[in-house]
Amino acid sequence: MGKLVKKIVRSINVDLDKCNGCRACEIACAAYHAKPRYSSFNPNRARIRMVIDAQNDEWVAVRSTNYTKAECDGRRTYTINGKKYSECSFCGMICPSRDLFKEPDSGLPLKCDMCEGEKEPLCVQICSRNALTYEEREVEVEADEQVKPDEMELGLQSLIDKYGMQKLSDAFARMSQKG
């Protein structure tokens, strides 16, 4: 048994029934993470995306969770109140089967960081309809030595997956020599 430590778990709850499909969450997220901050309002840079199929009354806000190089079989469907959803509609993985959560120019993964440092995530702040609500809970967990990869590492990982370690380290060596 590892040592127990106190930890704050931050989470966002999504109430699909309250969503009006305005996509303001996408805009706010993109703005907050733009460099310089607020310099872009491009939904394609957001770490939260609306999966919309109006004809099926499908309006689902999905936050990106993790990067993966492999797509899953993604074949399951769920029927809720007579409306059929693909499992992809709820999935936050940054996977190769779709262009969600990737920088439009570079294709690098965009992972939700819960707006670290803000009292409330931006997507929640702008969602006045309360489809997105924020929750903080204190929990006791086993001390976890593992460090989660940050955005840069995720980006590197995706480049490794795309080009292979060898090519990447060659390029890295070449670039470091040039200074």
Added chain:
Amino acid sequence: MRYAETGYNLEVDLSRGNIEKVETDRRLTELHLGGNGTAAKIIWDRVPPEVEAFSPDNLLIFSAGLLVGTPVPGCNRTMVDTISPQTNFFSHSIFGGYFGPELKHAGYDKIVIRGKAPDLVYLWINNDKVEIRDASHLKGKGAQETAAIIKEELKDPRIQVAAIGLAGENRLFMASIEHVNASAARGVGSVMGDKRLKAIAVRGTKDLQVANPEELFKLCLKHSQDMHASPFVGDLMAIEWNDAFHHDNFAWGNARVRRKGFWTQEIEDRWKEYTLKIRDRLQGCYNCPKNCHLVVKPPGRQRYILKCFGKGTWHMAAFKEIDFTFDILALSQEYGVDSYAAPQVIAFAIELYEAGILTDKDLPDFPSDSGDRFYYLLEKLVRREGIGDVLANGVYRAARQIGKGAEEYDHNTIKKFEQVPIKLGRVNYPYYLMYCTSDKMAINQTEGSYPQDPIADPVERQKFVDEWIAAPERFKRYFMEWEPRTNPSVEASINICDWNETMHYVDDATGLCAFCSSFRGQFGGGTAYHIYNIPAFINLAAGMNIDADDLWQIARRNRNLVRAINVSRGLRRADEKPPEDHWKIREPEKEKELLDEYYKFKGWTQDGIPSKATLDKLGLGYVAEEFIRRGILTGNEDNLYTETPCYSDEKQKENMQFSALRKSSEFTLTEYLKKNK
């Protein structure tokens, strides 16, 4: 550096299959802002008055407003401008949803379409990659069906589509352009169909620059939260259950019968229950916290999204109930017909049948139930089959084509255009002016900033005025003087008409939704956007430096340019009349005075033509020159428009940079109308 706008238009020539990305002139933004302002400039420059609607030389212009795609909440409108086959004048239409922002992110402010494709095509705009694609497989398909097929074949659910249905393909004068939860009305679908353009599909992933991103974003975040909390923003008729306003006051059938007392608690409960049964959710447009749309799935029909007063027009025209509307809309929106003009032309045909002017020969196997008759005629109409081919040209033309006294039944059009069905008692002065002089052909595109009705209680009236941030001071005076069952003075009426129309021109240039702005002042006075706070958004987003007076001047310029286009196409005072029996009791002398004084105030001739002095002062000297060349003006007209400053001692510029929304917790439209109607 261009801010808020992309600085590029997409020019598409469907005859030659040519596509070009063209940089635009930043000075035009300063003069006209964008949207229908810059579209009017293009039409003035490139579509001479000899060019008819169905000529390949007519242009069909989609414009995302200046602030569309920026974080300004509730700003998502795409304006569709062209020459209308129905009126032969400038046709103005708008739709919300998601199309405009996507277009901006694809790198364009406008799509300018000329020519005619040899066969049915659709346009696919994927950032810089633009193609004209075959659409033969989409022929006859419904509007949303088309959108779904396109998204599927291009393998991207995030594509935004604007499409026509069968009505547009068959060039019905009342054909709309449909997009997810919105539609461009007033006949622009017929021009799209004439160009053999089934749809436009857009996908954009580029950035859009604004001048002061941080300040703008923070302001917009706060404004969006305020808008959500405000009952003075959005379409309350979508969410309140009592609709006595339309059902007791508007006219049923072919704009004929007023059914006072129709609305009862029993109707309200029953309609509410039915609506809740088939309604999946309330829904909004891009970057707007309101919920003006109903996502519905009536039994046996596909799901669709309903908006605005389409919720009432169909069953009122057919003397039916709300279930009828929900059901027929599932068809009519897929066919792509306007919910104002189409029900009216059908009700008109039914009257002609009852009067024996149309017979069983024109309408073989015509059903007896009014609802069945609607379905019957809708099918004929969208296929231009038999009598449908005549009705498809709108009430005005159909009446003349049919003859035999049918003209008598065309009693609700202005400038050949179907009007909202309202029949009232005594002439209303500001409304008289709005109906007569609007170049937008529709009262709901003209009214909206000044309340429709006075407040009887002097204490409440004073309170209303005290909290009325949106109003320039003179309107507070007019409102304080306004007693129930009286008309405002001539001076007040002219100013009211002027303010109302000005705010629409502001919205239609910036892309702001009228339900957050120009249309919502009339019910409660607390609209989210007004002449005083809009400049702050424009300045932060577009890097301009304008105040309320500058904004008013730009709107005035756009108003005069649209008027000039119509004047060059023959519009004169004789055309400026309200629908025939709109008011039972008329005041011809007063009406003449109103029109005389309005023209003077606008700086127009007594024939409704902008004078040389007015045009010159607005920087539209080129219009004056053309008018003189064509003999429309002599060049000696020196009647200048009346200046109406927005700032005063009570409203100093420094304090009006950004004024918050009027607060209210308990406002409902139902109560408001009950009290003041």
